[in-house]
Amino acid sequence: QAQPVESGGGLVQPGGSLRLSCAASGSIFSSVVMGWFRQAPGKQRELVASITSVGVTNYADSVKGRFTISRVNAKNTVYLQMNSLKPEDTAIYYCRAGSTSWGQGTQVTVSS
Numbered sequence: 521q522a523q524p525v526e527s528g529g530g531l532v533q534p535g536g537s538l539r540l541s542c543a544a545s546g547s548i549f550s551s552v553v554m555g556w557f558r559q560a561p562g563k564q565r566e567l568v569a570s571i572t573s574v575g576v577t578n579y580a581d582s583v584k585g586r587f588t589i590s591r592v593n594a595k596n597t598v599y600l601q602m603n604s605l606k607p608e609d610t611a612i613y614y615c616r617a618g619s620t621s622w623g624q625g626t627q628v629t630v631s632s
Contacts, residue, residue, distance in 0.1 A: 522544070522545040522546060522621075523621060523622070523623060524542050524543065524544040524615040524616070524621060524622070524623035525542065525543050525544075525615075525623055525624070526540060526541070526542050526613065526614065526615045526624065526625060526626040526627060527540070527541050527542075527626060528540040528541050528557075528625045529613060529626030530627075530628070530629070531594045531629045531630075531631065532628075532629070532630055533630070533631070533632050534603055534605060534606060534607060534630055535604060535605065535630055536605050536630070537601070537602060537603045537604075537605065538591070538602045538605065538628060539599060539600065539601050539602070540556065540594065540599065540600040540602070540613055540615075540626060540628075541562070541597055541598075541599055542554070542597065542598045542599075542600075542615030542616040542617075542623060543595075543596060543597050544557070544596050544597070544598070544611075544615070546596070546617070546622070548618075549585070549593065549596040549617065550573055550593035550596075551573050552573065552617055552618040553570055553571070553572050553575050553618065553619075554571050554589075554591055554598040554614045554615070554617055555562045555567060555568075555569065555570040555571075555588060555615070555616045556568040556569050556570070556598075556600045556613060556614070556615060556616075557613070557614045557615075557616060557627070558609075558611035558612065558628075559611055559612050559625075560595035560608075560610060560611040560612075563611075565614070566580065567580055568580050568583055568587065568600070569583065569587055569588075570589065571589045571590065571591050571598065573593075575591070579587055582608075583602075583609075584585065586602065586603050586604045586605075587600060587601065587602050587603070588600070588601040588603075588620060589601075591604070598615065600613070603630070605628075605630045606630060607631060608628050608630075609628060609629050609630050610628060610630050610631070612625040612626065612627055612628075612630060613625060613626050613627075613628050615622060
């Protein structure tokens, strides 16, 4: 399975929004759990949100009510809609397909 490719990161002011996308090729995309993780400087990588093949979602407490994960299996793509962003959301965001296939990451910076 090819490496996922993230896009959509950038610089945003506190309270703003961003939508991340992750394109993952492979015939098994629709059958695997997709996840978004993030890693801030000096911190461990942490799970942000995940979504199963049938759309069951899971979120870190720190992003509940602000972030929404979704997937479109026909496009082999998973999204992370991030609203009400805070400076503490600043990190490199990674997409993972299944349990072992990681993307290169996309930087999200929340700053005024």
